[in-house]
Amino acid sequence: MTPGSFSPTRLLAENLACRRGGRLIFERLSFSLASGEAIALTGRNGAGKSSLIAMLCGRLRPDGGSILLEGAGDEPALAENSHLVGHRDGLKTALTAGENLAFAQAVLGDAALAPAEALAVVGLAHAAELPVGYLSAGQRRRVALARLLVSRRPYWLLDEPMSALDTASQAMLAGLMRDHLAQGGAILAATHGPLGLDGARELRIGP
Numbered sequence: 001m002t003p004g005s006f007s008p009t010r011l012l013a014e015n016l017a018c019r020r021g022g023r024l025i026f027e028r029l030s031f032s033l034a035s036g037e038a039i040a041l042t043g044r045n046g047a048g049k050s051s052l053i054a055m056l057c058g059r060l061r062p063d064g065g066s067i068l069l070e071g072a073g074d075e076p077a078l079a080e081n082s083h084l085v086g087h088r089d090g091l092k093t094a095l096t097a098g099e100n101l102a103f104a105q106a107v108l109g110d111a112a113l114a115p116a117e118a119l120a121v122v123g124l125a126h127a128a129e130l131p132v133g134y135l136s137a138g139q140r141r142r143v144a145l146a147r148l149l150v151s152r153r154p155y156w157l158l159d160e161p162m163s164a165l166d167t168a169s170q171a172m173l174a175g176l177m178r179d180h181l182a183q184g185g186a187i188l189a190a191t192h193g194p195l196g197l198d199g200a201r202e203l204r205i206g207p
């Protein structure tokens, strides 16, 4: 294991079913995701991509099937081994970008980069002292993505991570994802477009 790399684990989802508002959204969904692998989660609007991500990070109970994390010790919970960057950025608008990241690091634990370092990586060193409410949509998305760097967690669950990002920022994120995979991390990203990851396999929900 190289320094900073993650120990090998495997996420195993079997026969998952999802109901929302009394309606069956999907069923019999099975897949695995091991260290070093990436999945591009695709499907039409409303297919259940965000719902699946909510299940994986423990925010939504599956209506059937099971989610297991193999190789992560006794009673491992994916919630404690994963990062979520969702549609909603989860940032506190009155706090600065640096304060938001310091808060995330304190809550998530497993400290990695310092907030200022993480902001520099996503090209926002100059914004560390600005309230997040002053930032553009793409800048806010980059602050949300910088959360991936302040706390070390192997599974990145990303919901349309490229949205609002310009071309340079999309390339920056693709580079971060490749580095994460090279360290034995794993990524599942819902997307309607390319992720910039050659080895990602597609998991499509629905027709």
Ligand SMILES: Nc1ncnc2c1ncn2[C@@H]1O[C@H](COP(=O)(O)OP(=O)(O)OP(=O)(O)O)[C@@H](O)[C@H]1O
Binding pocket: 020, 021, 025, 043, 044, 045, 046, 047, 048, 049, 050, 051, 052
């Ligand atoms: N809290 C909720 N109550 C009832 N129905 C919901 C709820 N949240 C989502 N849904 C419904 O579940 C279905 C799946 O939604 P979801 O957001 O998972 O789809 P998605 O594949 O991520 O879509 P998109 O590509 O538009 O982001 C949709 O029909 C949606 O209206």
